[in-house]
Amino acid sequence: MDGKGSNNNTFFEKSKPYIAMICLQFGYAGMNIVTKVSLNGGMSHYVLVVYRHAFATAVIAPFALIFERKVRPKMTFTIFSQIFVLGLLGPVIDQNFYYMGLKYTSPTFSCAMSNMLPAMTFVMALICRMEKVDIKKLRCIAKVVGTLITVGGAMLMTLYKGHIINMAWSGHVHPTAHPTSAALAAADKEWAKGSILLILATLAWAAFFILQAITMRKYTAHLSLTALVCFMGTLQSIVVTFVMEHKPSVWTIGWDMNLLAAAYAGIISSGIAYYVQGIVMEKRGPVFATAFSPLMMILVAIMGSFILAEKIYVGSVLGAVLIVMGLYSVLWGKYKEYKEKEAEEMIPEAIKACNTTDNHHTTIILTDIKLNDVELKKIMEV
Numbered sequence: 001m002d003g004k005g006s007n008n009n010t011f012f013e014k015s016k017p018y019i020a021m022i023c024l025q026f027g028y029a030g031m032n033i034v035t036k037v038s039l040n041g042g043m044s045h046y047v048l049v050v051y052r053h054a055f056a057t058a059v060i061a062p063f064a065l066i067f068e069r070k071v072r073p074k075m076t077f078t079i080f081s082q083i084f085v086l087g088l089l090g091p092v093i094d095q096n097f098y099y100m101g102l103k104y105t106s107p108t109f110s111c112a113m114s115n116m117l118p119a120m121t122f123v124m125a126l127i128c129r130m131e132k133v134d135i136k137k138l139r140c141i142a143k144v145v146g147t148l149i150t151v152g153g154a155m156l157m158t159l160y161k162g163h164i165i166n167m168a169w170s171g172h173v174h175p176t177a178h179p180t181s182a183a184l185a186a187a188d189k190e191w192a193k194g195s196i197l198l199i200l201a202t203l204a205w206a207a208f209f210i211l212q213a214i215t216m217r218k219y220t221a222h223l224s225l226t227a228l229v230c231f232m233g234t235l236q237s238i239v240v241t242f243v244m245e246h247k248p249s250v251w252t253i254g255w256d257m258n259l260l261a262a263a264y265a266g267i268i269s270s271g272i273a274y275y276v277q278g279i280v281m282e283k284r285g286p287v288f289a290t291a292f293s294p295l296m297m298i299l300v301a302i303m304g305s306f307i308l309a310e311k312i313y314v315g316s317v318l319g320a321v322l323i324v325m326g327l328y329s330v331l332w333g334k335y336k337e338y339k340e341k342e343a344e345e346m347i348p349e350a351i352k353a354c355n356t357t358d359n360h361h362t363t364i365i366l367t368d369i370k371l372n373d374v375e376l377k378k379i380m381e382v
Contacts, residue, residue, distance in 0.1 A: 017280045021292040024276055027268040029299035031261075032107040033307055035099065038261035044250045045099035046241040048262055051253065053091050053237060055266025056230040060275065064223035072221045082215040083228050089208040091233025091270070092240055097201035104194030107304045108312060111297040112157060112320040113198040118291050118330050119150035120206035128210055130285075139336035146329025153322030158195035162314030209289065212274075213281050222282075226274040230266075284338065291331040294324045 039045060064072075073079075102110045122143055125131040133140045212225075219225050241250075253259050280289045297320060304310035 017284050017288065020276050020280055021289065022295060024273055025292050025296040026299065027273065028293075028296045029111075029303060031265050031269040032102070032111060032296075032300050033303050034257070034261045034264050036102055036107050036304075036308065038257050039099060039103045041257060043258045043261070044241070044245055045096055045103065046237065046244050047250050047253075048099060048258075048265070049091060049095050050234060050237040050241055051262035052095070052266040052270055053230045053234040055263050056270035056274075057227060057234055059267050060223060060230060060271040061227040064221070064227040068221040068224050072224050073219050076218075079215065079219050082211060082219075083225070083232055086208060086211055086215065086229045087232030087236050089204050089211065090229065090274075092236045094201045094204040094208060096237075096240070097197045097204065101194040101196075101198035101201060104190040104197070106310050106312075107308070108297060108301040108310055109157070109194075109316050110198055111293065111300045112316060112323060113154060113195065114202055114205075115293045115297060115320070115323040115327050116150050116154050116199070116202050117206055117209075117293060118327050119147040120203055121209050122147055122330055124206050124210045125285075128214070130210065130213065139333040139340075141333075142329045142336075143333035146326040146331075146333065149326030149329065150323050151326075153319045153324075153326060154199065155319075156322060157316055157319030158192065158199075160315035160319075161191065162316075162318075165312045165314060165317065209277075209281070212278060213285070216278055216282055222275055222278045226271065226278065229274060230270055233270075285334070288331070288334055288338075291327060291334070294327060297324075 035048070038048065098110065098114075101113070122131060126133060131143075133144065135141065135144075212229075215225065216222070253262065277289050301310075301312065305312070
C-alpha cells in the first residue's frame with residue numbers, strides 16, 4: 001500500500017506543471033473573448049492595461065505581504081532595474097501591442113500568432129546562454145527545426161489569408177451581410193497591421209519570460225515579485241495612457257463588460273498567471289512554460305465561433321498547423337533534454353550510495369583486522 005501511495009504522490013508531483021499550464025490556457029482563452037468584446041465596445045486598450053494591472057496588484061499584494069514577510073530577499077538596484085524592465089516588457093509593450101493586434105484581427109488569429117512564443121523564447125534563451133545546442137544530438141535538431149517551422153507558419157498567416165471557412169453553426173449565431181470591396185481592402189490592411197503588432201507583442205513576451213527566469217534566481221519570493229511587476233506595470237501604463245489618451249472620459253468605467261474585462265484579465269491572466277508561470281519556469285524552464293498555447297487557440301476558436309461568429313481563414317488554419325507542428329518539435333526536444341538532465345542527476349546519487357556502502361565495508365574489515373591483532377598479542381604473551 002505504501003508503494004502505491006508513494007507512486008501516486010510521485011505521479012502527482014510530476015503532473016503539477018502540466019496541470020498548472022493547462023488550467024492557465026483555459027483562463028487565457030476566456031480573457032481573449034471577454035477582451036475582444038470590450039475592445040469592440042470602444043474601451044481604450046491603454047486604459048484596459050492600467051485597470052488590469054491595478055486589479056492584479058490589489059489581489060496579489062496582500063498574499064505577498066502575509067506569506068513572504070520573512071523570506072523576501074533584500075531589494076537591490078539590479079533587482080529593481082530588472083523589475084522595472086519586466087513591467088515595461090509585459091504589461092506595457094506586450095499587452096498594449098497584443099490588444100491592438102487583437103482589435104485589428106480576431107481572437108483565434110491572435111492566439112495562433114502567440115504560439116510563436118516557445119520558438120522566440122528558445123532563440124532568446126540561446127542568446128542568453130540558458131539553452132545549449134549540440135547539432136549532433138537529435139533533440140537539439142528538433143528544437144532548431146521546430147523554431148524555423150514556427151516562423152514559417154507565422155509568415156504564412158501574415159501574408160496569406162485565403163477563403164473563409166464557414167462553421168456549421170456560425171451563420172445561425174450572428175448572420176452578417178457581405179462586405180463591399182472597399183471594406184475588404186481596409187480589412188486586409190488592418191489584418192496585416194494587426195499581424196505585425198502581434199509578432200512584436202510575442203517578441204516582448206518572450207523577452208519577459210527570459211528576464212523573469214533570470215530575476216527569480218536572485219529574487220526568490222515569487223508572490224512578491226509578481227506583485228511588484230504588476231505594480232510597476234500599473235505605474236508605467238498610467239504614464240503611457242496620459243501620453244496617448246487626452247480625453248478624461250476614457251477613464252470612465254461602470255458595472256459593464258469593461259469592468260469584467262479588466263478584473264478578469266487582471267486577476268486571472270496577470271496576477272495568477274505571472275505567479276504560476278514563475279513557479280513552473282523554476283522547475284521546468286522557460287521553454288516548457290510557453291509550450292501549451294495551442295490548447296488556448298483551440299478553445300478560443302470554438303468559443304469565438306459561437307460567441308463572436310468569428311471568421312476563420314484558410315491561411316490562418318494552414319499557418320496555425322505549421323506553428324503547432326514547430327511548437328511541439330521544440331517541446332519534444334525540451335522534454336528529451338529534461339530526461340537527460342534527470343538521468344545525469346541520478347548518477348551522482350548512485351555513486352554516492354556506492355561510496356557510502358564501500359566505506360562501511362572498509363570500516364568493518366579494518367575493525368576485524370584490529371581485533372585479530374589484539375587476540376594474537378594475547379596468545380603471544382601467554
